[in-house]
Amino acid sequence: MSDTTGRALRLLSLLQSRPVWTGPELAARLGVTTRSIRRDVERLRELGYPVRAAKGVGGGYQLGAGRALPPLLLDDEEAIAVAVCLRLGAGGTVAGLGEAALRTLAKLDQVLPARLRSQVAAVQESTTTLDSPTSRVDSDTLLTLARGCRETERVTFAYAAASGAESTRRVEPYRLVATGRRWYLVAYDLDREDWRSFRLDRMTDVAATGWRFHPRPAPDAADFVQRSTSVAPYDHVARVLVHAPVDEAAQLLAPTTGRLEASGTDQCVFESGGNDLGVMAWHLSRLPWRFEVLEPPGLRDEMRALAARLTVAAGPG
Structure with a gap:
């Protein structure tokens, strides 16, 4: 790498580190003249980096945002920090964050030098997080599988x-x-x-x-997992017509409990599996909407038996 190219990359790193730099500030940090800074700014613009320049008080050089902005340039410490945060985020509980963190981590890991990978691993191994209700997954396992899917x-x-x-x-x-x-x-x-x-x-x-x-x-991945976890492993599969819009029912019935399919604008069909029809009847009885059991017939019998027991338990009147 030539001195000119190396200086341009250092200039880019400085521009990314804070919103505005004056010409003299950049010249002092890089040990060159302000004229050299102007030439390096032009080189960055030719490469597609939207570097803005403003004169007067409060003016200076600023790296603009937009579709033309190429990928960020990270130094060693920044790359390690980002990779560690992504590894922790990949196992988190924030909706959507885990998958996004994993995709980003897979891209970053592909370009990290081996010496930085070892530092990331060292930080990860020395970090302890509090237990959560999620099933914890090793980040290296996630990364290996993500690479396998992508490549x-x-x-x-x-x-x-x-x-x-x-x-x-x-x-x-x-x-x-x-x-x-x-x-x-x-x-x-x-x-x-x-x-x-x-x-x-x-x-x-x-x-x-x-x-x-x-x-x-290949099958639809989300639907395949939903079926394999909520329907396929069980002895009985229930289909229930729920008198509620599918979007409303989805607020209460998580994907892991069964599958929802719209049936008109104000109804949906809920499909779920279980090994005990009596337990399934009890869970369904807690739905806040009116519903009818479509199948199996044995579940309808369990619903009648449950209703009779609850009527007796309620007492006279």
Whole structure:
């Protein structure tokens, strides 16, 4: 890198560090004349950086914002700070922040030098956060899977099923899905020759294989995870017609409890799974809207039995 190019990059870093700099201030920081500063500003403009200049009191050089602004230039300390914050944010509970942080972290990690990656890891390992109701996921696991999804690279991992059975999986990762409490990977299982969803907190020894694959037709990731967590694992599947707009029902019925589908403007169908029809009847009885059980017939019988017990419990009158 030539002295001129290096000085232009240092100038860019200074312009990003605060809103306005005067010419003499920049010249003093870079050890050059104000004429050299003007030439370097022109070079930055040619590269697409919108550097503004204003004369008079309060004037100076300012880096403008807009669509033409290329990526930020970060020094070592700034890169480490951003990476650490993104790793912490990827496991957070703020709606939408975890997925955005993970995507950004995957991009940043791709260009971080090895020496900075080790410093980021050191800070991460020495940081402790208070427990939360979410299932904590190792940030390196998230990052490896995110890279696999983006770069169509096969990954392997050890997996513990809900039954406790352990297995080794070879998959083609497709999408990561965050439900608010947990992270899931939607992937094509090479040994079972079918699509599967995996909870990240049940994974260990996640590793990229270096083998690339051609993407195959895939299901909708969010819908696939919703079905696999709220319907597929259970003995019974209930379909209930709820007399409420789907947007209103969605405020109470989380995606992890079942699937909602609009049925006109003022109704929706709620589909959910369970292993005990009696327990399902009790949960449904707490819905604040009028509803009818569409299926299964056994659930209607449980609803009648529950209604009879509640009538007796209410006493005479």
